[in-house]
Amino acid sequence: MTAQSEIAPARAADPPPDKPRRARNQKVRKLTRTDLIVVSVMVAVPTLLVLVLVWFPAVATVALSFTNWNGIGALSSIKAIGADNYTNVATNYPPFWPALQHNLLWLAVLFVVATPFGMFLAVLLDKEIKGSRVYQTAFYLPVIMSLALVGFVWQLIYSRDQGILNAVLGTQIDWYGDSSINLWAALVAASWKHVGYIMLLYLAGLKAVDPSLREAAMIDGANERQAFFRVIFPVMRPINIIVLVITVIEALRAFDLVYVINKGRNGLETIATLVTQNVVGEASRVGFGSAMATIMLVISSIFVAIYLTIVMREERQK
Protein backbone atom coordinates (compact mmCIF):
# COMPACT_ATOMS: atom_id res chain seq x y z
CA MET A 1 0.00 0.00 0.00
CA THR A 2 2.90 2.33 0.61
CA ALA A 3 3.97 2.01 -2.97
CA GLN A 4 0.72 3.66 -3.98
CA SER A 5 1.64 6.99 -2.45
CA GLU A 6 5.10 6.85 -3.91
CA ILE A 7 3.91 6.66 -7.45
CA ALA A 8 1.08 9.14 -7.01
CA PRO A 9 3.14 12.24 -7.89
CA ALA A 10 4.52 10.59 -10.99
CA ARG A 11 1.03 9.81 -12.12
CA ALA A 12 -0.19 13.35 -11.52
CA ALA A 13 2.24 14.46 -14.19
CA ASP A 14 0.79 11.99 -16.67
CA PRO A 15 -1.38 13.02 -19.63
CA PRO A 16 -5.16 13.42 -19.23
CA PRO A 17 -6.86 10.94 -16.87
CA ASP A 18 -8.26 8.70 -19.58
CA LYS A 19 -4.84 7.89 -20.98
CA PRO A 20 -2.47 7.00 -18.11
CA ARG A 21 -3.37 3.32 -18.06
CA ARG A 22 -2.30 2.76 -21.63
CA ALA A 23 0.83 4.78 -21.11
CA ARG A 24 1.68 2.90 -17.95
CA ASN A 25 1.06 -0.63 -19.10
CA GLN A 26 2.91 -2.40 -21.78
CA LYS A 27 1.04 -3.18 -24.94
CA VAL A 28 0.79 -6.78 -25.95
CA ARG A 29 1.79 -6.00 -29.52
CA LYS A 30 5.27 -4.93 -28.46
CA LEU A 31 6.11 -8.33 -26.98
CA THR A 32 8.53 -10.79 -28.50
CA ARG A 33 7.19 -14.10 -29.70
CA THR A 34 8.36 -16.08 -26.62
CA ASP A 35 7.01 -13.46 -24.26
CA LEU A 36 3.69 -13.50 -26.05
CA ILE A 37 3.44 -17.26 -25.63
CA VAL A 38 4.36 -17.00 -21.94
CA VAL A 39 1.76 -14.31 -21.33
CA SER A 40 -0.91 -16.27 -23.16
CA VAL A 41 -0.22 -19.42 -21.16
CA MET A 42 -0.27 -17.45 -17.91
CA VAL A 43 -3.77 -16.25 -18.64
CA ALA A 44 -5.10 -19.26 -20.53
CA VAL A 45 -4.46 -22.01 -17.96
CA PRO A 46 -6.28 -20.39 -15.01
CA THR A 47 -9.03 -19.06 -17.24
CA LEU A 48 -9.62 -22.46 -18.76
CA LEU A 49 -9.75 -23.99 -15.31
CA VAL A 50 -12.42 -21.56 -14.15
CA LEU A 51 -14.39 -21.82 -17.38
CA VAL A 52 -14.41 -25.62 -17.36
CA LEU A 53 -14.99 -26.14 -13.64
CA VAL A 54 -17.33 -23.25 -12.84
CA TRP A 55 -18.86 -21.59 -15.88
CA PHE A 56 -19.48 -24.63 -18.02
CA PRO A 57 -21.21 -26.49 -15.14
CA ALA A 58 -23.30 -23.38 -14.44
CA VAL A 59 -24.53 -23.24 -18.03
CA ALA A 60 -25.00 -27.01 -18.15
CA THR A 61 -27.12 -26.87 -15.00
CA VAL A 62 -29.46 -24.35 -16.60
CA ALA A 63 -29.68 -26.46 -19.76
CA LEU A 64 -30.30 -29.71 -17.87
CA SER A 65 -33.10 -28.12 -15.88
CA PHE A 66 -35.23 -28.17 -19.04
CA THR A 67 -34.71 -31.89 -19.65
CA ASN A 68 -35.92 -35.16 -18.17
CA TRP A 69 -32.52 -36.80 -17.72
CA ASN A 70 -32.40 -39.28 -14.88
CA GLY A 71 -28.64 -39.36 -14.80
CA ILE A 72 -28.34 -43.00 -15.84
CA GLY A 73 -28.98 -43.10 -19.57
CA ALA A 74 -26.57 -41.93 -22.24
CA LEU A 75 -26.31 -38.24 -23.01
CA SER A 76 -28.19 -38.86 -26.26
CA SER A 77 -31.25 -40.03 -24.32
CA ILE A 78 -31.74 -36.56 -22.88
CA LYS A 79 -35.08 -35.13 -23.91
CA ALA A 80 -36.18 -31.55 -23.58
CA ILE A 81 -39.39 -31.24 -21.60
CA GLY A 82 -39.75 -27.49 -21.33
CA ALA A 83 -40.48 -26.01 -17.94
CA ASP A 84 -42.02 -29.21 -16.51
CA ASN A 85 -39.31 -29.55 -13.87
CA TYR A 86 -40.07 -26.08 -12.57
CA THR A 87 -43.79 -26.81 -12.38
CA ASN A 88 -42.98 -30.01 -10.54
CA VAL A 89 -40.71 -28.27 -8.10
CA ALA A 90 -43.32 -25.66 -7.30
CA THR A 91 -46.43 -27.84 -7.17
CA ASN A 92 -45.38 -31.42 -6.68
CA TYR A 93 -42.48 -31.42 -4.27
CA PRO A 94 -43.52 -30.82 -0.65
CA PRO A 95 -40.07 -29.96 0.77
CA PHE A 96 -39.47 -27.13 -1.71
CA TRP A 97 -41.52 -24.32 -0.19
CA PRO A 98 -40.47 -25.02 3.40
CA ALA A 99 -36.85 -25.10 2.23
CA LEU A 100 -37.24 -21.77 0.50
CA GLN A 101 -38.83 -20.38 3.64
CA HIS A 102 -35.90 -21.65 5.67
CA ASN A 103 -33.46 -19.91 3.35
CA LEU A 104 -35.45 -16.69 3.62
CA LEU A 105 -35.59 -16.96 7.39
CA TRP A 106 -31.86 -17.60 7.37
CA LEU A 107 -31.38 -14.43 5.36
CA ALA A 108 -33.73 -12.45 7.59
CA VAL A 109 -31.96 -13.46 10.80
CA LEU A 110 -28.49 -12.80 9.40
CA PHE A 111 -29.65 -9.51 7.97
CA VAL A 112 -31.79 -8.18 10.82
CA VAL A 113 -29.90 -9.57 13.82
CA ALA A 114 -26.38 -10.78 13.04
CA THR A 115 -25.27 -8.09 10.58
CA PRO A 116 -26.42 -5.07 12.63
CA PHE A 117 -24.93 -6.61 15.76
CA GLY A 118 -21.60 -7.12 14.02
CA MET A 119 -21.72 -3.51 12.88
CA PHE A 120 -22.59 -2.37 16.40
CA LEU A 121 -19.60 -4.23 17.82
CA ALA A 122 -17.36 -2.68 15.17
CA VAL A 123 -18.53 0.81 16.15
CA LEU A 124 -17.84 0.09 19.82
CA LEU A 125 -14.43 -1.40 19.13
CA ASP A 126 -13.45 1.36 16.75
CA LYS A 127 -13.27 3.77 19.68
CA GLU A 128 -9.93 3.90 21.34
CA ILE A 129 -10.54 1.55 24.19
CA LYS A 130 -8.17 -0.55 26.18
CA GLY A 131 -7.98 -4.17 25.17
CA SER A 132 -9.76 -3.63 21.88
CA ARG A 133 -7.56 -6.29 20.30
CA VAL A 134 -8.52 -8.85 22.93
CA TYR A 135 -12.23 -8.27 22.37
CA GLN A 136 -11.74 -8.44 18.61
CA THR A 137 -9.95 -11.76 18.90
CA ALA A 138 -12.83 -13.17 20.92
CA PHE A 139 -15.33 -12.11 18.27
CA TYR A 140 -13.56 -13.43 15.25
CA LEU A 141 -12.45 -16.71 16.73
CA PRO A 142 -15.61 -18.38 15.34
CA VAL A 143 -14.87 -16.87 11.91
CA ILE A 144 -11.85 -19.13 11.46
CA MET A 145 -13.85 -22.26 12.14
CA SER A 146 -15.69 -24.15 9.43
CA LEU A 147 -19.49 -24.07 9.63
CA ALA A 148 -19.37 -27.85 9.96
CA LEU A 149 -17.26 -27.53 13.07
CA VAL A 150 -19.53 -24.76 14.36
CA GLY A 151 -22.45 -27.16 14.14
CA PHE A 152 -20.42 -29.75 15.98
CA VAL A 153 -19.30 -27.47 18.79
CA TRP A 154 -22.83 -26.22 19.41
CA GLN A 155 -24.02 -29.76 19.75
CA LEU A 156 -22.38 -29.80 23.17
CA ILE A 157 -24.67 -26.96 24.13
CA TYR A 158 -27.82 -28.18 22.44
CA SER A 159 -27.77 -31.89 23.22
CA ARG A 160 -30.91 -33.14 24.92
CA ASP A 161 -29.26 -35.27 27.58
CA GLN A 162 -25.79 -33.84 27.85
CA GLY A 163 -26.08 -30.25 26.64
CA ILE A 164 -25.54 -27.38 29.00
CA LEU A 165 -28.58 -25.46 27.77
CA ASN A 166 -31.02 -28.04 29.08
CA ALA A 167 -28.99 -28.44 32.26
CA VAL A 168 -29.24 -24.71 32.95
CA LEU A 169 -32.85 -24.33 31.90
CA GLY A 170 -33.92 -27.58 33.52
CA THR A 171 -35.65 -28.66 30.31
CA GLN A 172 -35.55 -31.75 28.12
CA ILE A 173 -35.62 -30.12 24.71
CA ASP A 174 -33.86 -31.73 21.76
CA TRP A 175 -32.68 -28.45 20.23
CA TYR A 176 -31.20 -29.96 17.09
CA GLY A 177 -33.83 -32.69 16.68
CA ASP A 178 -37.16 -30.97 17.29
CA SER A 179 -38.30 -29.78 13.88
CA SER A 180 -40.16 -26.79 15.29
CA ILE A 181 -37.08 -25.19 16.83
CA ASN A 182 -33.99 -26.75 15.28
CA LEU A 183 -33.81 -24.11 12.57
CA TRP A 184 -33.59 -21.42 15.24
CA ALA A 185 -30.92 -23.37 17.07
CA ALA A 186 -28.93 -23.63 13.84
CA LEU A 187 -29.44 -19.92 13.19
CA VAL A 188 -27.98 -18.99 16.56
CA ALA A 189 -24.89 -21.02 15.69
CA ALA A 190 -24.69 -19.53 12.18
CA SER A 191 -25.06 -15.99 13.54
CA TRP A 192 -22.34 -16.65 16.07
CA LYS A 193 -19.92 -17.01 13.16
CA HIS A 194 -21.45 -14.33 10.92
CA VAL A 195 -21.25 -11.54 13.52
CA GLY A 196 -17.49 -11.77 13.82
CA TYR A 197 -16.99 -11.58 10.07
CA ILE A 198 -19.23 -8.55 9.68
CA MET A 199 -17.49 -6.86 12.60
CA LEU A 200 -14.17 -7.36 10.90
CA LEU A 201 -15.37 -5.88 7.62
CA TYR A 202 -16.88 -2.84 9.30
CA LEU A 203 -13.83 -2.29 11.48
CA ALA A 204 -11.78 -2.04 8.30
CA GLY A 205 -14.44 0.22 6.77
CA LEU A 206 -14.55 2.52 9.79
CA LYS A 207 -10.78 2.88 9.86
CA ALA A 208 -10.89 4.12 6.29
CA VAL A 209 -13.44 6.84 7.06
CA ASP A 210 -11.93 10.29 7.38
CA PRO A 211 -12.18 11.16 11.12
CA SER A 212 -12.74 14.83 10.34
CA LEU A 213 -16.16 13.92 8.92
CA ARG A 214 -17.32 12.81 12.32
CA GLU A 215 -15.75 15.76 14.06
CA ALA A 216 -17.47 18.14 11.66
CA ALA A 217 -20.81 16.49 12.34
CA MET A 218 -20.24 16.74 16.09
CA ILE A 219 -19.35 20.41 15.82
CA ASP A 220 -22.57 20.94 13.92
CA GLY A 221 -24.36 19.63 17.00
CA ALA A 222 -25.03 16.06 15.98
CA ASN A 223 -24.89 13.48 18.74
CA GLU A 224 -22.90 10.31 18.28
CA ARG A 225 -25.79 8.31 16.90
CA GLN A 226 -26.78 10.97 14.41
CA ALA A 227 -23.18 11.37 13.32
CA PHE A 228 -22.96 7.66 12.63
CA PHE A 229 -26.23 7.16 10.80
CA ARG A 230 -26.31 10.41 8.85
CA VAL A 231 -22.64 10.86 8.01
CA ILE A 232 -20.47 7.81 8.54
CA PHE A 233 -22.85 5.04 7.52
CA PRO A 234 -23.64 6.60 4.12
CA VAL A 235 -19.93 7.15 3.45
CA MET A 236 -19.31 3.43 3.90
CA ARG A 237 -21.65 2.62 1.02
CA PRO A 238 -19.29 0.24 -0.81
CA ILE A 239 -18.74 -1.81 2.35
CA ASN A 240 -22.46 -1.79 3.07
CA ILE A 241 -23.21 -3.27 -0.31
CA ILE A 242 -20.45 -5.86 -0.05
CA VAL A 243 -21.81 -6.87 3.35
CA LEU A 244 -25.32 -7.10 1.91
CA VAL A 245 -24.11 -9.34 -0.91
CA ILE A 246 -22.09 -11.54 1.42
CA THR A 247 -25.08 -11.93 3.73
CA VAL A 248 -27.41 -12.92 0.90
CA ILE A 249 -24.94 -15.39 -0.59
CA GLU A 250 -24.23 -16.85 2.82
CA ALA A 251 -27.96 -17.40 3.41
CA LEU A 252 -28.41 -18.94 -0.02
CA ARG A 253 -25.46 -21.25 0.41
CA ALA A 254 -26.61 -22.49 3.84
CA PHE A 255 -25.50 -26.08 3.70
CA ASP A 256 -22.57 -27.22 5.83
CA LEU A 257 -24.17 -26.48 9.17
CA VAL A 258 -27.50 -28.20 8.54
CA TYR A 259 -25.81 -31.08 6.76
CA VAL A 260 -23.64 -31.79 9.77
CA ILE A 261 -26.63 -31.62 12.10
CA ASN A 262 -28.93 -34.06 10.32
CA LYS A 263 -28.15 -33.98 6.57
CA GLY A 264 -30.71 -31.22 6.16
CA ARG A 265 -33.88 -33.10 6.95
CA ASN A 266 -36.68 -32.79 9.47
CA GLY A 267 -37.05 -29.04 9.74
CA LEU A 268 -33.61 -28.13 8.42
CA GLU A 269 -34.22 -28.39 4.68
CA THR A 270 -32.61 -25.69 2.56
CA ILE A 271 -32.48 -25.39 -1.21
CA ALA A 272 -28.83 -26.42 -1.18
CA THR A 273 -29.51 -29.66 0.69
CA LEU A 274 -32.46 -30.50 -1.58
CA VAL A 275 -30.29 -30.10 -4.66
CA THR A 276 -27.64 -32.34 -3.14
CA GLN A 277 -30.15 -34.99 -2.09
CA ASN A 278 -31.66 -35.14 -5.56
CA VAL A 279 -28.32 -35.69 -7.22
CA VAL A 280 -26.15 -37.69 -4.87
CA GLY A 281 -28.84 -39.44 -2.87
CA GLU A 282 -30.72 -42.59 -3.73
CA ALA A 283 -33.06 -40.93 -6.24
CA SER A 284 -30.91 -39.37 -8.92
CA ARG A 285 -33.26 -36.88 -10.53
CA VAL A 286 -30.90 -34.75 -12.51
CA GLY A 287 -33.32 -32.54 -14.43
CA PHE A 288 -35.41 -31.94 -11.36
CA GLY A 289 -32.41 -31.14 -9.14
CA SER A 290 -31.07 -28.87 -11.85
CA ALA A 291 -34.27 -26.85 -11.81
CA MET A 292 -33.72 -26.05 -8.12
CA ALA A 293 -30.04 -25.44 -8.74
CA THR A 294 -30.99 -22.99 -11.47
CA ILE A 295 -33.25 -21.12 -9.08
CA MET A 296 -30.27 -20.77 -6.75
CA LEU A 297 -28.11 -19.62 -9.63
CA VAL A 298 -30.58 -16.98 -10.75
CA ILE A 299 -30.99 -15.50 -7.27
CA SER A 300 -27.28 -15.44 -6.60
CA SER A 301 -26.39 -14.01 -10.00
CA ILE A 302 -28.51 -10.94 -9.27
CA PHE A 303 -26.37 -10.23 -6.22
CA VAL A 304 -23.15 -11.23 -7.92
CA ALA A 305 -24.00 -8.66 -10.59
CA ILE A 306 -24.57 -5.96 -7.98
CA TYR A 307 -21.28 -6.87 -6.37
CA LEU A 308 -19.37 -6.84 -9.64
CA THR A 309 -20.80 -3.45 -10.57
CA ILE A 310 -19.43 -1.97 -7.35
CA VAL A 311 -16.04 -3.62 -7.61
CA MET A 312 -15.60 -2.81 -11.29
CA ARG A 313 -16.58 0.80 -10.76
CA GLU A 314 -13.85 1.09 -8.16
CA GLU A 315 -11.42 -0.72 -10.44
CA ARG A 316 -12.01 1.74 -13.24
CA GLN A 317 -11.44 4.68 -10.92
CA LYS A 318 -8.02 3.39 -9.95
Place this chain on the structure above:
Amino acid sequence: MTDLAVRPARVWPKPPRIVLHAFLVIVSLGWIFPIAWAIYNSFRDYSYTAQNGYVSFGGFTIKNYLNAWTQGDFGIHFWNSLVITAPAVIVTLFLACCVGFVLSRFSFRFNLSLLAIFLAANLLPPQSLLIPVYRMFRSTELPFWLSDSGSLLNSPIGVILMNIAFQLGFCTFVLSNYMKTIPNEIYESARVDGASVTRQFFQLTLPLCRPPLAALATLQVTWVYNEFFWAVVLIQRGDKLPITSSLGNLQGQFFTDYNLLSAGSVLVMLPVLIIFFALQKQFVSGLTLGATKG
Protein backbone atom coordinates in the same frame (compact mmCIF):
# COMPACT_ATOMS: atom_id res chain seq x y z
CA MET B 1 -2.11 8.08 22.45
CA THR B 2 -0.47 11.43 21.90
CA ASP B 3 -1.59 13.11 25.11
CA LEU B 4 -0.18 10.45 27.39
CA ALA B 5 2.41 12.84 28.77
CA VAL B 6 0.02 15.58 29.74
CA ARG B 7 -2.53 13.23 31.23
CA PRO B 8 -2.79 13.18 35.03
CA ALA B 9 -1.22 10.14 36.62
CA ARG B 10 -4.41 8.26 37.29
CA VAL B 11 -7.81 8.97 35.89
CA TRP B 12 -10.76 6.77 36.60
CA PRO B 13 -12.65 5.93 33.44
CA LYS B 14 -15.90 7.83 33.04
CA PRO B 15 -19.07 5.85 33.84
CA PRO B 16 -20.05 5.30 30.19
CA ARG B 17 -16.63 3.74 29.60
CA ILE B 18 -17.21 1.31 32.42
CA VAL B 19 -20.57 0.38 30.96
CA LEU B 20 -18.93 -0.11 27.59
CA HIS B 21 -16.25 -2.34 29.02
CA ALA B 22 -18.71 -4.33 31.08
CA PHE B 23 -20.82 -4.87 27.99
CA LEU B 24 -17.85 -5.94 25.89
CA VAL B 25 -16.50 -8.26 28.57
CA ILE B 26 -19.84 -10.00 28.97
CA VAL B 27 -20.48 -10.34 25.25
CA SER B 28 -16.99 -11.54 24.41
CA LEU B 29 -17.03 -14.07 27.23
CA GLY B 30 -20.34 -15.30 25.87
CA TRP B 31 -18.74 -15.48 22.44
CA ILE B 32 -15.86 -17.64 23.58
CA PHE B 33 -18.06 -19.80 25.75
CA PRO B 34 -18.96 -22.51 23.19
CA ILE B 35 -15.28 -23.03 22.36
CA ALA B 36 -14.18 -22.86 25.99
CA TRP B 37 -16.92 -25.29 26.94
CA ALA B 38 -15.74 -27.78 24.35
CA ILE B 39 -12.14 -27.49 25.53
CA TYR B 40 -13.16 -27.80 29.18
CA ASN B 41 -15.22 -30.93 28.69
CA SER B 42 -12.74 -32.53 26.36
CA PHE B 43 -10.45 -32.96 29.36
CA ARG B 44 -13.03 -34.65 31.55
CA ASP B 45 -13.82 -38.25 32.17
CA TYR B 46 -17.14 -39.48 30.79
CA SER B 47 -18.11 -41.47 33.85
CA TYR B 48 -17.44 -38.43 36.05
CA THR B 49 -19.68 -36.12 34.03
CA ALA B 50 -22.31 -38.83 33.70
CA GLN B 51 -22.45 -39.05 37.45
CA ASN B 52 -22.09 -35.41 38.46
CA GLY B 53 -23.60 -33.75 35.43
CA TYR B 54 -21.79 -31.43 33.06
CA VAL B 55 -22.15 -28.40 35.28
CA SER B 56 -19.52 -29.58 37.69
CA PHE B 57 -15.79 -29.47 38.24
CA GLY B 58 -13.40 -32.37 38.28
CA GLY B 59 -12.66 -35.70 36.64
CA PHE B 60 -9.86 -34.42 34.49
CA THR B 61 -8.15 -36.72 32.04
CA ILE B 62 -6.53 -36.66 28.61
CA LYS B 63 -7.87 -40.07 27.71
CA ASN B 64 -10.54 -38.52 25.47
CA TYR B 65 -7.92 -37.21 23.09
CA LEU B 66 -6.25 -40.58 22.72
CA ASN B 67 -9.59 -42.29 22.20
CA ALA B 68 -10.85 -39.69 19.74
CA TRP B 69 -7.65 -39.93 17.76
CA THR B 70 -7.81 -43.69 17.38
CA GLN B 71 -11.58 -44.14 17.09
CA GLY B 72 -11.99 -41.30 14.63
CA ASP B 73 -8.99 -42.32 12.52
CA PHE B 74 -7.68 -38.79 12.90
CA GLY B 75 -4.28 -39.73 11.54
CA ILE B 76 -5.72 -40.70 8.16
CA HIS B 77 -8.12 -37.76 7.97
CA PHE B 78 -5.49 -35.18 8.89
CA TRP B 79 -3.23 -36.67 6.25
CA ASN B 80 -6.08 -36.44 3.70
CA SER B 81 -6.57 -32.78 4.63
CA LEU B 82 -2.90 -32.09 4.11
CA VAL B 83 -2.90 -33.89 0.75
CA ILE B 84 -5.75 -31.63 -0.40
CA THR B 85 -4.83 -28.34 1.26
CA ALA B 86 -1.14 -28.02 0.44
CA PRO B 87 -1.35 -28.50 -3.36
CA ALA B 88 -4.62 -26.54 -3.61
CA VAL B 89 -3.19 -23.48 -1.87
CA ILE B 90 0.14 -23.53 -3.70
CA VAL B 91 -1.42 -23.95 -7.14
CA THR B 92 -4.13 -21.37 -6.44
CA LEU B 93 -1.60 -18.76 -5.37
CA PHE B 94 0.70 -19.49 -8.29
CA LEU B 95 -2.06 -19.31 -10.90
CA ALA B 96 -3.54 -16.21 -9.26
CA CYS B 97 -0.11 -14.57 -9.44
CA CYS B 98 0.05 -15.41 -13.16
CA VAL B 99 -3.31 -13.88 -13.97
CA GLY B 100 -2.75 -10.96 -11.62
CA PHE B 101 0.59 -10.24 -13.23
CA VAL B 102 -0.81 -10.18 -16.75
CA LEU B 103 -3.88 -8.18 -15.72
CA SER B 104 -1.79 -5.56 -13.95
CA ARG B 105 1.01 -5.30 -16.50
CA PHE B 106 -0.55 -5.53 -19.91
CA SER B 107 -3.45 -3.78 -21.51
CA PHE B 108 -5.96 -6.06 -23.03
CA ARG B 109 -9.30 -4.94 -24.18
CA PHE B 110 -10.92 -7.60 -22.01
CA ASN B 111 -8.94 -7.01 -18.81
CA LEU B 112 -11.96 -6.12 -16.73
CA SER B 113 -14.23 -8.83 -18.10
CA LEU B 114 -11.56 -11.41 -17.37
CA LEU B 115 -11.39 -10.23 -13.78
CA ALA B 116 -15.18 -10.40 -13.61
CA ILE B 117 -15.17 -14.02 -14.83
CA PHE B 118 -12.82 -14.97 -12.01
CA LEU B 119 -14.50 -12.94 -9.31
CA ALA B 120 -18.06 -14.03 -10.06
CA ALA B 121 -17.01 -17.68 -10.08
CA ASN B 122 -15.95 -17.16 -6.50
CA LEU B 123 -19.48 -16.28 -5.42
CA LEU B 124 -21.67 -18.81 -7.22
CA PRO B 125 -23.32 -21.36 -4.93
CA PRO B 126 -21.28 -24.58 -5.31
CA GLN B 127 -24.38 -26.75 -4.96
CA SER B 128 -25.77 -25.36 -8.19
CA LEU B 129 -22.76 -26.69 -10.12
CA LEU B 130 -22.83 -30.08 -8.50
CA ILE B 131 -24.63 -32.11 -11.17
CA PRO B 132 -22.40 -31.36 -14.18
CA VAL B 133 -19.23 -31.41 -12.08
CA TYR B 134 -20.17 -34.77 -10.61
CA ARG B 135 -20.85 -36.29 -14.04
CA MET B 136 -17.75 -34.74 -15.55
CA PHE B 137 -15.52 -36.04 -12.79
CA ARG B 138 -17.04 -39.49 -12.94
CA SER B 139 -16.36 -39.83 -16.63
CA THR B 140 -12.85 -38.40 -16.50
CA GLU B 141 -10.56 -41.37 -16.48
CA LEU B 142 -7.26 -41.13 -14.72
CA PRO B 143 -4.42 -43.62 -14.63
CA PHE B 144 -4.35 -45.63 -11.44
CA TRP B 145 -1.02 -44.28 -10.26
CA LEU B 146 -2.68 -40.87 -10.10
CA SER B 147 -6.00 -41.88 -8.60
CA ASP B 148 -6.79 -45.31 -7.24
CA SER B 149 -10.45 -44.89 -8.08
CA GLY B 150 -9.59 -44.54 -11.75
CA SER B 151 -11.49 -41.25 -12.12
CA LEU B 152 -11.63 -37.76 -10.64
CA LEU B 153 -14.43 -38.94 -8.38
CA ASN B 154 -13.24 -40.32 -5.06
CA SER B 155 -9.87 -38.76 -5.68
CA PRO B 156 -8.23 -35.88 -3.83
CA ILE B 157 -7.33 -34.40 -7.22
CA GLY B 158 -10.98 -33.66 -7.95
CA VAL B 159 -11.45 -31.83 -4.66
CA ILE B 160 -8.19 -29.95 -5.19
CA LEU B 161 -9.36 -28.81 -8.63
CA MET B 162 -12.69 -27.49 -7.32
CA ASN B 163 -10.97 -25.66 -4.48
CA ILE B 164 -8.59 -24.02 -6.94
CA ALA B 165 -11.40 -23.01 -9.27
CA PHE B 166 -13.39 -21.42 -6.45
CA GLN B 167 -10.51 -19.64 -4.70
CA LEU B 168 -8.80 -18.26 -7.81
CA GLY B 169 -11.14 -15.28 -8.15
CA PHE B 170 -10.50 -13.78 -4.75
CA CYS B 171 -6.73 -14.32 -4.91
CA THR B 172 -6.46 -12.94 -8.42
CA PHE B 173 -8.39 -9.85 -7.42
CA VAL B 174 -6.23 -9.13 -4.39
CA LEU B 175 -2.96 -9.87 -6.15
CA SER B 176 -3.68 -7.89 -9.30
CA ASN B 177 -4.65 -4.91 -7.15
CA TYR B 178 -1.41 -5.21 -5.24
CA MET B 179 0.67 -5.61 -8.37
CA LYS B 180 -0.81 -2.42 -9.79
CA THR B 181 0.92 -0.53 -6.99
CA ILE B 182 4.36 -1.73 -8.09
CA PRO B 183 5.93 1.22 -9.92
CA ASN B 184 6.24 0.70 -13.63
CA GLU B 185 9.77 2.14 -13.70
CA ILE B 186 11.10 -1.07 -12.19
CA TYR B 187 9.76 -3.04 -15.13
CA GLU B 188 10.93 -0.36 -17.52
CA SER B 189 14.54 -0.80 -16.46
CA ALA B 190 14.21 -4.58 -16.47
CA ARG B 191 12.99 -4.40 -20.04
CA VAL B 192 15.86 -2.18 -21.02
CA ASP B 193 18.19 -4.81 -19.59
CA GLY B 194 16.52 -7.33 -21.84
CA ALA B 195 14.68 -9.32 -19.15
CA SER B 196 12.01 -11.56 -20.58
CA VAL B 197 8.48 -11.62 -19.21
CA THR B 198 9.27 -14.86 -17.41
CA ARG B 199 12.22 -13.27 -15.64
CA GLN B 200 10.25 -10.15 -14.79
CA PHE B 201 7.56 -12.35 -13.26
CA PHE B 202 9.83 -14.61 -11.21
CA GLN B 203 12.54 -12.16 -10.22
CA LEU B 204 10.64 -8.90 -9.85
CA THR B 205 6.95 -9.43 -9.25
CA LEU B 206 6.90 -12.53 -7.08
CA PRO B 207 9.49 -11.34 -4.53
CA LEU B 208 7.72 -7.99 -4.26
CA CYS B 209 4.39 -9.70 -3.60
CA ARG B 210 5.49 -11.40 -0.42
CA PRO B 211 3.15 -9.43 1.91
CA PRO B 212 -0.12 -10.19 0.09
CA LEU B 213 1.02 -13.74 -0.57
CA ALA B 214 1.64 -14.30 3.14
CA ALA B 215 -1.81 -12.96 3.98
CA LEU B 216 -3.51 -14.95 1.24
CA ALA B 217 -1.67 -18.15 2.09
CA THR B 218 -2.83 -17.95 5.70
CA LEU B 219 -6.38 -17.34 4.63
CA GLN B 220 -6.40 -19.97 1.92
CA VAL B 221 -4.99 -22.68 4.16
CA THR B 222 -7.84 -22.01 6.58
CA TRP B 223 -10.51 -21.93 3.89
CA VAL B 224 -9.40 -25.03 2.05
CA TYR B 225 -8.94 -26.86 5.33
CA ASN B 226 -12.45 -25.77 6.32
CA GLU B 227 -13.98 -26.68 2.97
CA PHE B 228 -16.80 -29.14 3.50
CA PHE B 229 -19.13 -29.44 0.56
CA TRP B 230 -16.96 -30.60 -2.34
CA ALA B 231 -15.18 -33.22 -0.31
CA VAL B 232 -18.47 -34.60 0.99
CA VAL B 233 -20.08 -34.97 -2.44
CA LEU B 234 -17.03 -35.89 -4.51
CA ILE B 235 -15.54 -38.42 -2.11
CA GLN B 236 -17.76 -41.28 -1.08
CA ARG B 237 -15.25 -43.47 0.68
CA GLY B 238 -15.10 -42.56 4.36
CA ASP B 239 -11.40 -43.23 4.73
CA LYS B 240 -10.59 -40.74 1.96
CA LEU B 241 -12.37 -37.76 3.49
CA PRO B 242 -10.43 -34.78 4.83
CA ILE B 243 -10.91 -34.04 8.49
CA THR B 244 -13.55 -31.28 8.16
CA SER B 245 -15.81 -33.41 5.99
CA SER B 246 -15.42 -36.48 8.13
CA LEU B 247 -17.01 -34.68 11.09
CA GLY B 248 -20.38 -36.12 10.17
CA ASN B 249 -18.98 -39.66 10.34
CA LEU B 250 -17.43 -39.06 13.72
CA GLN B 251 -20.82 -38.16 15.11
CA GLY B 252 -22.10 -41.71 14.82
CA GLN B 253 -19.00 -43.17 16.40
CA PHE B 254 -19.11 -40.86 19.38
CA PHE B 255 -22.86 -40.93 19.73
CA THR B 256 -23.32 -40.80 23.46
CA ASP B 257 -19.93 -39.67 24.68
CA TYR B 258 -19.91 -35.91 24.44
CA ASN B 259 -16.55 -35.62 26.12
CA LEU B 260 -15.07 -37.66 23.31
CA LEU B 261 -16.93 -35.51 20.83
CA SER B 262 -15.46 -32.38 22.48
CA ALA B 263 -11.97 -33.79 22.20
CA GLY B 264 -12.59 -34.55 18.53
CA SER B 265 -13.81 -31.00 17.90
CA VAL B 266 -10.81 -29.50 19.64
CA LEU B 267 -8.46 -31.63 17.57
CA VAL B 268 -10.10 -30.46 14.35
CA MET B 269 -10.01 -26.87 15.59
CA LEU B 270 -6.36 -27.03 16.58
CA PRO B 271 -4.67 -26.44 13.19
CA VAL B 272 -6.70 -23.32 12.44
CA LEU B 273 -6.29 -22.04 15.99
CA ILE B 274 -2.52 -22.41 15.73
CA ILE B 275 -2.45 -20.67 12.36
CA PHE B 276 -4.71 -17.95 13.65
CA PHE B 277 -2.71 -17.13 16.77
CA ALA B 278 0.65 -17.49 15.09
CA LEU B 279 -0.29 -15.40 12.06
CA GLN B 280 -3.10 -13.23 13.36
CA LYS B 281 -1.83 -10.14 11.60
CA GLN B 282 -1.67 -11.85 8.20
CA PHE B 283 -5.02 -13.41 8.82
CA VAL B 284 -6.88 -10.20 9.59
CA SER B 285 -5.17 -8.19 6.89
CA GLY B 286 -6.03 -10.97 4.44
CA LEU B 287 -9.70 -10.90 5.33
CA THR B 288 -9.95 -7.18 4.86
CA LEU B 289 -7.52 -6.99 1.96
CA GLY B 290 -10.19 -7.57 -0.61
CA ALA B 291 -13.14 -7.34 1.76
CA THR B 292 -14.80 -9.54 -0.77
CA LYS B 293 -14.88 -13.11 0.33
CA GLY B 294 -18.30 -14.76 0.20
